Amino acid sequence: MEWSKIKNILIVALLLINVLFLYMLAQPAGAETDHRDEGALLSDTLSVLEQNGITVRADTGFEELQLPMLTLKFDEDNGTYDYAPTGKTHYLTEETALEDADRFLAEKGNFGTPGKDIRVESVAVSETNPDRFIVSYGGYYENYRIKELGITITVSPSGILRMEKQWASVAEAGRNRRTIIPVTTALLHYMDRVLTEEPGARKTVTGISIAYTVNTPYGGTVASDTAFPAWRFDAADGTSVYIPAYQ
Amino acid sequence: MSRATIYKERIKTVLLVVLFITAVLLSYLYWRDSSFLEIKETMDNRLSLTTLASATIPEPSEFICPVSVDVNFGDGTFTSFHENAKGVWDLLLPFYIDFTKSSGLSVETLTDRQWDNIMSFQSARCCFDYGLPVSYFRSLGAANYGESDYFSDLTVLAFSKAFDDSFFIRSADGGCFRVRASEYDSSNILSAIENLRSLSTDQYYPMNQFLGTDNTVITPFSTSIDLPSLQFRPSVPDQDSDFNTNLARNFFGQSLDFIRTVTDNNGTTIFMYNYGETSLTVYPNGFFEYQDSPVSADKSISFTEAFRTASAFIADHGTWSAHDGKTIHFLLEGVDRDIYERSSVYTFRFRSHYGGRKIYGSDNVLTIVVTGSQITYYSRNLMIPAEEDFSVTPNTGTPNYPFVDVVSQGYKTIAGELMACGALEPPEDPGVLFDAVLEQITGIDTGYFEMTETPRKVCRPAWVLTFSDDIRIFYDLYTGEYLGTIS
Secondary structure (H helix, E strand, O other): OOOHHHHHHHHHHHHHHHHHHHHHHHHHOOOOOOHHHHHHHHHHHHHHHHOOEEEEEOOOOOOEEEEEEEEEEEEOOOEEOOOOOOOOOOOOOHHHHHHHHHHHHHOOOOOOOOOEEEEEEEEEEEOOOOOOOEEEEEEEEEEEEEEEEEEEEEEEEOOEEEEEEEEEEEEOOOOOOOEEHHHHHHHHHHHHHHHHHOOOEEEEEEEEEEEEEEOOHHHHHEEEEEEEEEEEEEEOOEEEEEEEOOO | HHHHHHHHHHHHHHHHHHHHHHHHHHHHHHOOOHHHHHHHHHHHHHHHHHHHOOOOOOHHHHHOOEEEEEEEOOOOOEEOOOOHHHHHHHHHHHHHHHHHHOOEEEEEEEEEHHHHHOOOOOEEEEHHHHHEEEEHHOOOOOOOOOEEEEEEEEEEEEEEEHOOOOEEEEEEOOOOOOOOOOOOOOOOHHHHHHHHHHHHHOEEEEHOOOOOOOOOOEEEEOOOOOOOOOOEOOOOOOOOOHHHHHHHHHHOOOOOOOEEEEOOOOOOEEEEOOOOEEEEEEOOOOOOOEEEOOOOOOOOOHHHHHHHHHHHHHHHOOOOOOOOOOEEEEEEEEEEEEEEEEEEEEEEEEEEEEEOEEEEOOOOEEEEEEOOOOOEEEEEEEEEOOOOOOOOOOOOOOOOHHHHHHHHHHHHHHHHHHHHHHOOOOEEEHHHHHHHHHHHHHEEEEEEEOOOOOOOEEEEEEEEEEHHHHHEEEEEEEOEEEOHHHH
């Protein structure tokens, strides 16, 4: 065969290969499933849950995600600390309580970037003393809450009275990311968990999110641990269930 | 060829090169994600297995050796081989393998008294600490002569001139058997036993000859072996901060990205895979423990197959040497058999030896469990010699504390230890306590006893007195000081 013709064939073959690669790269990983199928699957899943007493009233629209594991390095001084009142008092509102707590935290150490790594979860009036506010912070990696990380500060008109700290820094995010299970699969696991732990219970899921959880059973002796992504399901009765998100 | 054609061909060539480079780039972009890394990891693991397969995996015979070979020369002289028991075993074993191929083999049961009578003639007894399965001998070429109907393992393999057409077996459950051939030429083995006299370093005597007891266990008055104290240190290479991670890679592959890693404040690190179904715990001193949930494999394999599986796993996961590459000699110390669902379970325990002497204590042990063909447990508690020029100097004639003095002066301590272990009832007449202690002795040996000093551990040369129920009591070989008891 002529060399010119061989070149033509090779050019066509390489063009086809390149087009194929471009097509595959353009697809989100694992997106072979047709979106219409996903919709039908979600609808079927929700029906199954409904039949088992679980109603979902939360956003279920999640894109496929690939997430890494996290290595958390726990603070050595985690624990509960009580502080004496300063003697000076000032009028306390939700805003000033938050300001006091923010200032206190800034003095206490480095907890990452406020609003990014550490975020305010709630500011509430103390149930035991209406003059006091309880400010709760949560730990985050990117936009994902790390379940076990939190700082709770009791603010009074005469200063900070208590800090309960369970904190860790993200020492490292894994080099590789793994695709997490779709929300439909996670919902079925959630249903299975609920039916196993509370047979006959009726639940209304009001929130679905992705979080990280360490789930370490080792208490305060752990210096570092690995956090895995998990689907978090919040129910109207105040319960939250975490379903491991890796296959 | 026209100028236009040449021009066209050049464009095609350039286009081909561009397309080829693009294809390579796109291919790289496509495969560079985790799936590529996973494939690479799989490849690495396969390569590692291939390397392992081609590497030398120690055979069971390298680790299987009697704890002693006791020889009665038949003229009132005795000896016992400990540090060179392996050499004597390798010499005598082929005789038994050949013997199993003799014609007309039959097995008969003996009483303990018959056994003792037979062994009072010229004889050699290869004594193990554990029951060695008969299937092991088949893997060495021994014929199946229906012995499994009588015993499944043996703790003593013996030959005696009393019946030179026979070998004698004591099984792990205490049964005594004579395996008799209708025709067997014993001249070679008798000659081999006689030649052991030249290898003997210490003269042994039955205790009943000099201690006023019925116990016929043989012992030297003293031993000429010079055993120095040994110092050991944790086997973690100095200043190796990546030790734990590198070790974990042996078990979980190169990428530990999806392995949960927990480190506690003491420096213990736990690596977990598949939500804890597989875990590796590495302690700060380099000891480690690996556990894997057994899968229902419904698979039974032979002792030898299980041993080879264990040996290959150890070779590939931390090696048979120390972490820093120092050579360590291990011998099989124990084997247990069990059943999990319908799979066979073999537990092998290996203990390190120095200068042919066993180190008794909690450390220096490898334990590995093979369930079906899967490794479900492996722990390695290993200390290594602290001195670079570690060696044992034999036969310098250093005087040591005579065994007779050990028992005559320490019998009350020994009795107390035996009573604490429930192996001896306090006699009504205290005057017979000495005799009661002597009656309980089932073996006398020398070895090392691991003391508990940290971080360096000292192992002291010791008289090792073995009693029933695997109780061992240790006395310093040179001072006669009581060192401890292991039960």
